[in-house]
Amino acid sequence: MKKSELTQHKKALHAKKQDLERSIGKKGLTGRSGTDAHGDFADRSTAANEEEISIQLKQTDAKLLRAIEDALGRVEAGAYGVCVDCDDEISATRLEAVPWTKVCIACKEKQYS
Numbered sequence: 001m002k003k004s005e006l007t008q009h010k011k012a013l014h015a016k017k018q019d020l021e022r023s024i025g026k027k028g029l030t031g032r033s034g035t036d037a038h039g040d041f042a043d044r045s046t047a048a049n050e051e052e053i054s055i056q057l058k059q060t061d062a063k064l065l066r067a068i069e070d071a072l073g074r075v076e077a078g079a080y081g082v083c084v085d086c087d088d089e090i091s092a093t094r095l096e097a098v099p100w101t102k103v104c105i106a107c108k109e110k111q112y113s
């Protein structure tokens with residue numbers, strides 16, 4: 001991989017990481033507010049669902065954040081852009097789309113078949 005490409009992916013990873021940290025922080029603060037005192041059962045059940053969805057989103061964000069930190073670790077280690085399964089180079093287009101990926105498209109497809 002060219003150094004300029006690596007720099008580009010690294011930049012994308014850092015930007016996404018900041019994004020996620022902001023969004024996780026925000027959701028952490030808003031947690032459960034303003035829905036307790038009012039509303040009949042239907043309202044409450046909607047609120048509960050929304051809370052559940054927000055928790056699920058947060059878990060996904062946290063998972064993604066870990067994947068990004070992992071990818072940044074591989075950048076530092078000089079192992080970024082190489083598939084952890086087959087040691088092939090991951091294609092530039094795939095890394096542009098999913099910069100935190102650690103498997104090539106062939107191995108990814110294998111996982112789901």
Ligand SMILES: [Zn+2]
Pocket residue numbers: 083084085086087088103104105106107108
């Ligand atoms: Zn692979």
